[in-house]
Structures are given as structure tokens and as C-alpha cells.
Amino acid sequence: MQNRPVIQLADIQKIYRTGEVDVHAVRGVTLDIFPGEFVAIMGSSGSGKSTLMNAIGCLDRPTSGLYRLDGIDVSALNRDELAKIRNDKIGFVFQGFNLLSRTTALENVEMPMLYNHRRVSAQEQHERSLKSLELVGLATRADHKPNQLSGGQQQRVAIARALVNQPALLLADEPTGNLDSQTSIEIMGVFQKLNDAGMSIVMVTHELDVARYTKRMIILKDGKIRTDEKVADRLNAENELKHLKQAQEAVKLA
Numbered sequence: 001m002q003n004r005p006v007i008q009l010a011d012i013q014k015i016y017r018t019g020e021v022d023v024h025a026v027r028g029v030t031l032d033i034f035p036g037e038f039v040a041i042m043g044s045s046g047s048g049k050s051t052l053m054n055a056i057g058c059l060d061r062p063t064s065g066l067y068r069l070d071g072i073d074v075s076a077l078n079r080d081e082l083a084k085i086r087n088d089k090i091g092f093v094f095q096g097f098n099l100l101s102r103t104t105a106l107e108n109v110e111m112p113m114l115y116n117h118r119r120v121s122a123q124e125q126h127e128r129s130l131k132s133l134e135l136v137g138l139a140t141r142a143d144h145k146p147n148q149l150s151g152g153q154q155q156r157v158a159i160a161r162a163l164v165n166q167p168a169l170l171l172a173d174e175p176t177g178n179l180d181s182q183t184s185i186e187i188m189g190v191f192q193k194l195n196d197a198g199m200s201i202v203m204v205t206h207e208l209d210v211a212r213y214t215k216r217m218i219i220l221k222d223g224k225i226r227t228d229e230k231v232a233d234r235l236n237a238e239n240e241l242k243h244l245k246q247a248q249e250a251v252k253l254a
Contacts, residue, residue: 004071006169006200007033007056012065014051014223025051026062027223035168038195039202040211040231043220050173052220053204057090057171058082070168087115091162091170095177097154099146105157106142109133112165132160135197136190152183159190163199170194172203176210188213 014026026048033039043049054060055067058074061082067075070089074082099108109129113120120128133139136156146154155175162170172191176184192213195201203214211217212231219227 004035005032005068006035006037006070007031007202008066008068009056010066012052012055012062012067014048014055014060015063024223026055028065029220029223029225031218031225031228033200033202035200036195036198037200038191038213038215040214040217041202041204041220042206042208042211042217044206046222047220048223049204049220051223053171053173053202056202057092058086087112087165089168091165091167093155093159093162093170093172093175095174097146097151097158097178099154099157101146104143104145105133105138105149105160106130108146108157109161109164112161116165128164128166129160132164133157135163135194136160150183151179152186155179155183155187156190159187159194163194168200170199170201172201174205175203176205176207184210 009029009031012026012029012031013024016023016025029048029052041049041053051060055062056069058069058077062075065075066073069085072085072089074085077085100111106126106129109132110125113125113128130139130142133142133156136159138153138156138160141149141153146157149157155178159175175191176187179187188210191201191203195215201214203210205211212235215231217227217229217231217234218225
């Protein structure tokens, strides 16, 4: 991994004004995420995880604090500059697939390049879109429309669309929320494959089983980071606790 964080947050605060009441959604979050990491952000409703994700995705501006995205200070950028950096640096995957129903998978994947400030030829759009579909194992469905695809296949198209502008960061907001358990496993396998190839991924999820596919788990509560740990360390601790309980039960039965 490179030394420079792809995400650098320093004392990020987000305060919403509701009538005469100030709501502190994020309270002084300081966080570094490095290239090649696969991070889950978790927390109950009202924990601040969605607000933090919106700030990381440049969809909302923090009230105060420093935010650098891939080395660029985005804290003071205007709306046009924020839109440009979103398109250049971030790929988004949402719970809803948000595909255009009357266009093919390939055409859906091409869509972000139409808004790219760097001119992309029609041939390059085609080649890059097909390559993105290949990365998610869906090149053979390039000419299919969304209603001809399963939910898992539609989410793969959405992931390919997020990758097509070659972003520095992939942000996924509850990407398995509309999928059954088996399909969720398949989609998490796609994310793992992308991460193994070097893609930096930050995922918001409320499902522990999904978070376990990541490499680092951050849990928010009341707008603050409560835990930040490697998933492997957590699983080792859980396994040790499980074995201890089994040993204790065995002693009781003896």
C-alpha cells in the first residue's frame, strides 16, 4: 500500500440545524484509509454512518474539519469542483441499482463517461465499458437490458458502471440490501476480487455477515468512532471466545 492515505479525515464535524436545535451527526471523526484497503463502516440508525459516507463521497460538506481525497483538500471546493472530483475520483454503488431500464448493460456502464470532463471517444467508451463488465464477470450479458438480468447481475452492472472512470475509491452504500443471501455472497466475492486487484473500497453496511468480507471494520456510535479494528483480528477473537465457551461446556458435561 502507498504511504499517502486515499481518504484523510481530521476532526470532521457535521452539525444540522433543526429549528432552534443543533443536531451533531458527526462529532470529531479523525480517520485515515490507505490505498488497497477494504473497509466496512457500521453503526445503528442515527450513528452518523450515512452522514460520514456522504461527506467522504463529496455529496455533503462537513461543518468543519479537514478532508483530503487522494491528496486533494476538498474541504473548500465549490459545487462544480466537487462534482468534478466525484466523477474523477469516486465510483458509487448503491442499494438500488439505478439502471436505465431501456438501455443495455453496456450502455448503462458507458453513462458516467458522458459526463467526464476529459473527452472520451465512442470506441474508448465501448472498450472501457466492456472491460468493466469483464471485471465483474458479466461481459456475456453486455447487450441485455435490466429486465433481462437477475438482481445480482444488475448489481454487477452497477459495480461495472462505478469502475468505468477508473476511480481512486469505490464507495458502496448497503450494496447487498436488495439481494438474497446467496446473491449477497456472490456480490461480496466480486468486491473481494476487485480489492485483491488493488481497488480501495469503503462500504456502509448494517450486516455483520457482510462486514466480515472486508478487511477492516469501523463502528460508529453517536457520531464518533467507537471501534476500528482489522476483521481478521476480530474473527480470531470471536473464534477464541467460541472455543473457550465450548471447552467450558465440555467441562460442565464431564
